[in-house]
Amino acid sequence: MANDKFFKPSTVYWAETHEVTNQPSVLENYNCYEQDIALQQSVQIHGASWAVKDLQRFGAITGSAEVIELGFQANENKPVLHTHDRHGKRIDEVRFHPAYHQLMKIAIEEGIHSSHWRDAKKGAHVARAAKYYLHSQVEIGHCCPITMTSAAIPALKNQPNLFKAWADKIMSAHYDPRNIGDSKKQGLTLGMAMTEKQGGSDVRTNSTRAFAVGNSGAGQAYELVGHKYFVSAPMSDAFLVLAQAEQGISCFLVPRWRPDGSKNPIQIQKLKNKMGNISNASSETELRGALGWMIGDEGRGIAVILDMVSMTRFDCMIGSAAGMRQAVAQITHHCANREAFGKKLNEQPLMQNVLADLIIENEAALALSMRVARALDESSNNEQEKLFVRITTAIGKYWICKRAPEHAYEAMECIGGSGVMEDTIMPRLFRESPINSIWEGSGNVQCLDMLRAIHKTPKSLTAFINELKGASGVNKHFDRAVSELESYFIDQQSIEYRARLIVEKMALAIQASCLIQYGDALIAEAFCNARLAAENTGWVYGTLPTSIDCQAIIKRATPQIR
Numbered sequence: 001m002a003n004d005k006f007f008k009p010s011t012v013y014w015a016e017t018h019e020v021t022n023q024p025s026v027l028e029n030y031n032c033y034e035q036d037i038a039l040q041q042s043v044q045i046h047g048a049s050w051a052v053k054d055l056q057r058f059g060a061i062t063g064s065a066e067v068i069e070l071g072f073q074a075n076e077n078k079p080v081l082h083t084h085d086r087h088g089k090r091i092d093e094v095r096f097h098p099a100y101h102q103l104m105k106i107a108i109e110e111g112i113h114s115s116h117w118r119d120a121k122k123g124a125h126v127a128r129a130a131k132y133y134l135h136s137q138v139e140i141g142h143c144c145p146i147t148m149t150s151a152a153i154p155a156l157k158n159q160p161n162l163f164k165a166w167a168d169k170i171m172s173a174h175y176d177p178r179n180i181g182d183s184k185k186q187g188l189t190l191g192m193a194m195t196e197k198q199g200g201s202d203v204r205t206n207s208t209r210a211f212a213v214g215n216s217g218a219g220q221a222y223e224l225v226g227h228k229y230f231v232s233a234p235m236s237d238a239f240l241v242l243a244q245a246e247q248g249i250s251c252f253l254v255p256r257w258r259p260d261g262s263k264n265p266i267q268i269q270k271l272k273n274k275m276g277n278i279s280n281a282s283s284e285t286e287l288r289g290a291l292g293w294m295i296g297d298e299g300r301g302i303a304v305i306l307d308m309v310s311m312t313r314f315d316c317m318i319g320s321a322a323g324m325r326q327a328v329a330q331i332t333h334h335c336a337n338r339e340a341f342g343k344k345l346n347e348q349p350l351m352q353n354v355l356a357d358l359i360i361e362n363e364a365a366l367a368l369s370m371r372v373a374r375a376l377d378e379s380s381n382n383e384q385e386k387l388f389v390r391i392t393t394a395i396g397k398y399w400i401c402k403r404a405p406e407h408a409y410e411a412m413e414c415i416g417g418s419g420v421m422e423d424t425i426m427p428r429l430f431r432e433s434p435i436n437s438i439w440e441g442s443g444n445v446q447c448l449d450m451l452r453a454i455h456k457t458p459k460s461l462t463a464f465i466n467e468l469k470g471a472s473g474v475n476k477h478f479d480r481a482v483s484e485l486e487s488y489f490i491d492q493q494s495i496e497y498r499a500r501l502i503v504e505k506m507a508l509a510i511q512a513s514c515l516i517q518y519g520d521a522l523i524a525e526a527f528c529n530a531r532l533a534a535e536n537t538g539w540v541y542g543t544l545p546t547s548i549d550c551q552a553i554i555k556r557a558t559p560q561i562r
Ligand SMILES: Cc1cc2nc3c(=O)[nH]c(=O)nc-3n(C[C@H](O)[C@H](O)[C@H](O)COP(=O)(O)OP(=O)(O)OC[C@H]3O[C@@H](n4cnc5c(N)ncnc54)[C@H](O)[C@@H]3O)c2cc1C
Pocket: 191, 192, 193, 194, 195, 198, 199, 200, 201, 202, 230, 231, 232, 233, 274, 277, 282, 435, 438, 439, 440, 441, 442, 443, 444, 445, 448
């Protein structure tokens, strides 16, 4: 009989080799906001409770299978550069997959590029940061032009006539990707071009020259000649560009099309072959007499563009924190639904240690980002908050972005072999994870910026310490860490050499402070015990002390999917 079966198989035997068991469902069609307790709490406590309904609506969008799929498509189809048309005329056009445009459209219609400037009420930065946090979990590449468009607004304010002429269209909720002049569009996006081959961090070495067309000075027209080694989102309608004028480095608003309807000679040489940020294009570009208008005073270009860069640095904090949250959502969902050795993965003590550690890191990153968002909201009429933003953005950009790659890698490992596969979001999260640390001022540059802030504005350190003091008396490890901070500043001679260690200590202290003052008590205590206790020696995630209630932490972070 057995032999008969072997030689005369029924179709059932051939069709089904095995039943698929012990595999979690795909994490989709859930509400990313409603399933994120930490985000909800920080929105409430930092003054944006008026935005809750809108965030609930948006959380359903960013968790929908349809929008998640856009993120995959936009990354599977790289942008393509077309330098010339079929008749040999330059067009300098980058074509993107429709999914990229759809993501851009969503972001702009949701106001992620401008709601905080358009309606600058209490909590506006917090509400917008929450939306950015949700949206960049779907796909972070296209968030580069969204961030740059948002960040260009404060820099443009340095030149009131340009601001008046451009701001409405930049802040409008209309996305128009067509390769046509800005006067024919209702909505515009902006990019920036600082970096050149000979220097990215040190933009004082910029060799691009700006020649006055008529009169020179603020608001006047110039023509720019030179190269830019990194220009992301090259289809932006205009760019903030640094170039040498007679009186030194100055900042210019350079449109892609001239007002007379002709193409401004901004020629894209090639697209960068990037390991991450794939959906978005970054280019090498030549400026061959490109028309631009000077923003702010001649020779003050670095100061002007810093108004933009400080905002993109803040978005790097949120973006990296968001990558961590997406990883946490994926792994907590996976480990709740996958068994090994007779128990769910999230019931295995060692996996609980890893999961809880990754969750704590994410919550600390979010807590710090949202505290800075609140300070941005309050800094227009509160000097302390302004000083706090100045120093804490450098610290937060350094630390949150630095913690992201190891977080992403460890999260992949929680999922096991499937975590390496491109049909999950995990490899993409991993490839994106180093980028925020490198662009917009790399790690060392952030540390030096913290020292510069203290040197030029000593009150910024006072504002920072005052913020820490608000959290004292709750956790002994935190109190000791704060009391030790001062000692790191005593030896001024070696301070630059030690800057990374100092920023790390400051970052841990401010994250703990944010969690103690504005976060969940469970997470705050776990963070202090894990990151600030003198006896803590773990070098990788998953080395939490035994005092921590990992199960409660995991439960809090796990999306509840019906
Ligand atoms: C994907 C991507 C997109 C980008 N898009 C844009 C864009 O749209 N526009 C734009 O203008 N730029 C863009 N950049 C460029 C980016 O901002 C620069 O790469 C970055 O600022 C570093 O400059 P660099 O590459 O010239 O490195 P360098 O300046 O040579 O720095 C190399 C290393 O040296 C360190 N370093 C520098 N100075 C010091 C110092 N004094 N002490 C100690 N260490 C130091 C840096 O921290 C860094 O780690 C992009 C970069 C990437 C990766």
